[in-house]
Amino acid sequence: MWKNKINGKRYIGSSANLNRRFSEYFNVNYLFKNKSMSICCALLKHGYENFSLTIIEYCEISELLTKEKYFLAERKLLTPEYNIAQDPTAPMSGRTHSEESKTIMSEAKKPVG
Secondary structure, three states: OEEEOOOOOEEOOOOOOHHHHHHHHOOHHHHHHOOOOHHHHHHHHHOHHHEEEOOOOOOOHHHHHHHHHHHHHHOOOOOOOOOOOOOOOOOOOOOOOOHHHHHHHHHHHOOOO
8 A cells, every 4th residue: 555645545466476467667767657557647647755665465476456445445444545546346436538538449449441
């Protein structure tokens, strides 16, 4: 869990490979490429020194999404404001596409010719 020391906002995530995940989040290029993720924008804006990182629980890989969902939705104690989707098994939950994005996706699916 990332916690912003300035405003108290949190982000909860999970990973089957912590080494890879840490390598991503501690890489500024990754943050710039993933600015659609609130946590990436926050890390860029406030800097790493203004965040704490806590491993809440280690678990089996098969339990990752269940545990993440538990800490996101069912406990509601941690209030992860940087998480857009409240259900890790449905990552588009809570998100909507703009009309422009819908048009672009629709056009991309049409056959050429």
